[in-house]
Amino acid sequence: MKILITGQHGQVSQALQQRLPDLGALIVLGRDQLDLANPDQIREHIRSHRPNLIINAAAHTAVDQAESEPDAAFAINAIAPGILAEEAKALGIPLIHYSTDYVFDGSKPAPYTETDAPNPLGVYGQSKLAGEQAIAAVGGEYLILRTSWVYSDHGKNFLLTMQRLLQEKPHLRIVADQIGAPTWAGTIALSTRALIERWQAGQAGDWGIYHLTAQGHTSWFGFAQVIGEHLRAQGKACAELEAIPSNAYPTPAKRPLNSRLDCSRLQQQWHVSQPQWQDALRKCLAGQH
Template identity: 55%
Template sequence: MKILLTGVTGQVGWELQRTLMTLGEVIPVGREQMNLAQPDTIRQTIREIKPNLIVNAAAYTAVDQAELEPDLAMAINGIAPGVMAEEAKHLGAAIVHYSTDYVFDGTKSTGYTENDPANPQNIYGKTKLAAEEAIASVGVDHLILRTSWVYGLRGKNFLLTMQRLAKEREEIRVVDDQIGAPTWSRLIAEVTAQILLPSLQNTADFFARKGGLYHLTSNGKTSWYGFAQEIFTYDLQQNERKLQRLIPITSEEYPSAATRPAYSLLDNIKLSHTFKIVIPDWQKILDLVLASS
């Protein structure tokens, strides 16, 4: 299988370069080769490579900045995946695309399922939903994997920000009224590869039976404050800390350009049952990540 992979410098894309090697030839494509804000370069690159599978891990992920750059965010997050889907359909290929918990408004008090209506409250969420709808409308073989609160040991994410601030500040204030599931970038990549492995035998049959929309997150739930507490409980670098106080605050006390959903927990039962995958709780995974850092 020839796999075109985008977003190779991002958290998930970086991990996918390794995990997808079990499926075939991975061709990583960077911004220099394929600018997602320019549809012509997307079409040209895909037609030159002629992949059997496109895995799109690229995205405009600056949630607050997206409020100031809605057109650019839509070009990268909303329009580009639709173009990829069209080119994949033309080639008889399939596409895997990653979406977000921010397609929901956060008004539920239980985990969102794939059947719940989306109602994004910020530009980022709206652009990601636009991509979901574009891919589905093309009629291409696809998997759309919604995930949440992605973190890892590289790039920009909540874990690394907390570790840095703990060395710089005596006090850190963290929002405690937004609920979700922290999800390790490597878990996303490994589950993706595991899901796709059966497709090597018969790609068309695999996507006909199991293609569609799934939620791919860790199990369990917490707030950003709870996430921070776990980081500092298990962080092996605690001797280097300046931090003395971790203080829970409300969203109103931490104003931001983009509105975040108060409750964006994703129910991942459909994925677990369909692909017979057991996903651990987020605390156990975080402990593993910190122990290996």
């Protein structure tokens, strides 16, 4: 089996590259080989490689930057997924695509389900929702996996930023009124692997949109506290943390206050479940794969 993966250097793509090699030949394309803002290039690559499965792990993820460059965000997050879906359908193969909690406005008091109406607050969320809609409009066999608060041991993410800042600064103010599930890229990759294995074994659930995050939830402040506890356990210096509301830390893009996603449908349909976020974080910090 040939598996084409986009976003070579991204957190999820790197995690997939570590966990999928024995499932088939991986064709991993980064920005140097594949410009997702170039529709013709996307078609050329897929038609020349003729994969058995496409995993789109690439995205324009700079949430605040997207506000000032909506064309770039929509080209990569909205138009490109639709083209990938068209090419996958033409080949009669599945497409796995990752989306985000940012398709919701965060005003619901309970975790969001797949049937809740999206209402993104900013350009990033709008572009990701448009990508979902483009894939669904094409039809075919696809999985759109919405996740949240993704981190890993490389790249740009909250975990690595906090590990650095907690050791550099004596005092940090962290937002405490946004809640969600920190989700390790390794968890996403392992769940993706499980989904592929079920599909290969003829045990696929329904195709469509699913939520895929770690279990449990916390705030950014709570996440930072746990990262700090780990540093202290290693005998490292660690800043004092102060909880603040979102309005005390204004950003170009507004964030949803509630990013919790209900992942029970993925368990029911595909029998794939997720770990508690603290357990996954421990594995990541321990350097496990």
